[in-house]
Amino acid sequence: MDKRKYLMMIDDTIAKGQFKDDWDSLSQIQVPDWYQNAKFGIFIHWGVYSVPAFKNEWYPRNMYIHDSDEYKHHLEVYGDHKDFGYKDFIPMFQAENFHAEEWADLFKQSGAKYIMPVAEHHDGFQLYKSDISTLNAYEMGPKRDLLGEMKTAFEEQGLELTVSSHRAEHWFFMSGGKEFDSDIKEPLVRGDLYWPSMPEADLHDIHSPKPTEEFLEDWLIRCCELIDQYKPKVFYFDWWIQTEAFKPYLKKFAAYYYNRAEEWGAQVAINYKFDAFVFGSAVPDMERGHFAELKPYFWQTCTSVARNSWCYTPGNDYKSSIEIIQNLVDIVSKNGALLLNIGPKADGTIPEEDKAILLAVGDWLKVNGEAIYDTTYWKTFGEGPNNIEEGQFTDQAAKVFTSEDIRFTRKGSHLYATVLVYPENGEVRIKSLGKKSSLFHGIIEEISILGFDEKPTWNQAEDALLIQTSTVKCPTPVVFKIVLN
Structure with a gap:
């Protein structure tokens, strides 16, 4: 690739286009309707790090951190780092059982509307055919354009x-390998897997360290190449792009x-994440x-099936699948979308546990999807005693919901009230819809239950809408469809 020519083409496209490279111009972008209506997507972390499959996807960094669990594991299983480094896992990443059509069929059954493979993780290995680097799945490892195969299969399923x-x-990701006798040795040049492996400073300092212009231009070209070759509908950035050097x-x-x-x-x-973009110029991810609480702007949570x-x-x-369904409902009620991650094995098979969770979510959405897809938020996200801990990295413990935890979504004249834990006695009280509620003064025409034939009895009392069922027994959230006049 002629990098100078590509950079000039980027500048020329910006000069001729509607959007300029300044925040005022970029803030004119509108969040796509399809994205706001989709509500549920699947994230895929799959790559060379799936070969050692130890601890997590940060194995390529931590295996070079002296005395870490990964460092010790690597010595025990693969030997000395100078003889077997991270690059030596690449030939072992064969994806021999990867069939994009099977993935697409599973994802369709899960009820997801958009699918997000990690095209390039911190390890620097690309899952797609690239003109800027030979360190990619088309030229090494599987020797297949994995992302290209996914694109074809996903789009055939309407994903x-x-x-x-x-x-x-x-x-900085591989810099630990320079601190002892490993396979990471200077001189490193652009095009090397380990380049640049610069010292890891305070990663939360947004003003330093500052990557070189060479690295930043390489980063820009890689990202734009993905756009040109695969035309993705959403482009997700992980953290560290919020640092000052990346802004231009x-x-x-x-x-x-x-x-x-x-x-x-x-x-x-x-x-x-982390205010890398000026608010209004892109979609924030939690x-x-x-x-x-409910947000007046569209947002997304990314999380994984595993903690x-x-x-x-x-x-x-x-x-559990129930926890994930409850979280999906809670997020959508607050004007958000859920991006749920799975981790395939190195050979391309999806673990049975991941499959079971996706299929369980899909089964629930087949019945209750009208309360999720194409909906928007109501006057309040919901009610109940549960206090959601706000912030990143708060999902290490399951949230404990009760039968009083109810979440709202709406579509036209329909209000959907989802009871996150259905009560054994079938008695549901919705305080937000009582006669004296400050939130609602309308007329309720009819109430039905998605997925159940029973017609509930109901009465709008002063302090709450009282709903009674006798046959509804369900371990997953139950949705009341309320027709308003």
């Missing part, structure tokens, strides 16, 4: 292809992407966490 790039952290390049990327989408006639979005890892490891600490 939107979205992608993520975690390339920014590659600046982020603005260029966003302007290029938004202008390219205008050329395609497509609606696209960018995901970001990693492994929730908002406690301990984003990638496959034997013995993953899995969440």
Whole structure:
């Protein structure tokens, strides 16, 4: 690739397009309708790190950190780092049992509407055919354009292809290997798997360290190449792009992407964390966490089926499907979407535990999807005693909901009230819909239960809407469809 020519093409596209590389211009973007209506997507962490499958997807960094569990494990299983380094896992990543059509069929059954493979993780290995690097799945390992195969299979099932790039952290990710006799040795040049492996400073200091112009230009080209080759509908960035040095390049990327989408006639979005983008210029993502209250802007939670890892490891600490369904309902009621991650094995098979969770979510959505898809928020997200802990990384313990925890969504004249834990006695009290509620003064025409034939009895009392059922028994959330006049 002629990198100078590609950079000039990026600048030319921005100069001619509607969106310029400044925050005022980028803030004119509108969140796509399809994205706000989709509500549920699947994240996929799969790559060379799936070969050792130990601890988590940060194995390539931590195996070079002296005395870490990964470092010790590597010595015990693979030997000395100077003789067997991370690069030596690449030939072992064969994806021999990967069939994109099977993945697409499973994801369709799960009820997801958009699918987001990690195109390049912190380790610097690309899952797609690239002109900027030979360290990719098309030229090494499986020798297949894995992302391209996914795009074809997903779109045949009506699923939107979205992608993520975690390339920014590659600046420092392998730096530990320079501190002892390993296979990471200078001189490192652009194109090496381990380049640049710079010292890991305070990663929370947004003003330093500052990657070089060479690295930042390489990062920009990689991201734009993904856009041009695969036309993803959402482009997700992991953290560390919020640092000062990335800002000019982020603005260029966003302007290029938004202008390219205008050329395609497509609606696209960018995901970001930690105020990497100026508010209103992209969609904020809450990693492994929730908002406690309804937000007037669209947002997304990314989390995983496992608490301990984003990638496959034997013995993953899995969440229950009920917990995930409850979280989906809670997030959607607050004007958000859930991006749920799975971790395939190195050979391309999806673990049975991951499959079971996805199918359980899909079964629930087949019955209750009208309370999720194409809905929007009501006057309040819900009611009940549960206090959601707000913030990132708050999903290490399951949230404990009760039969008083109810979440609302709406569509036209229909209000959906989802009871997160259905009571054994079938008695439901919805305080927000009582006659004296400050939230509601309308007329209730009819109430039905999604997925059940029973017609509930109900009465709008002063302090609550009282609903009584006699045959409804369900371990998963139950949805009341309320027709308003």
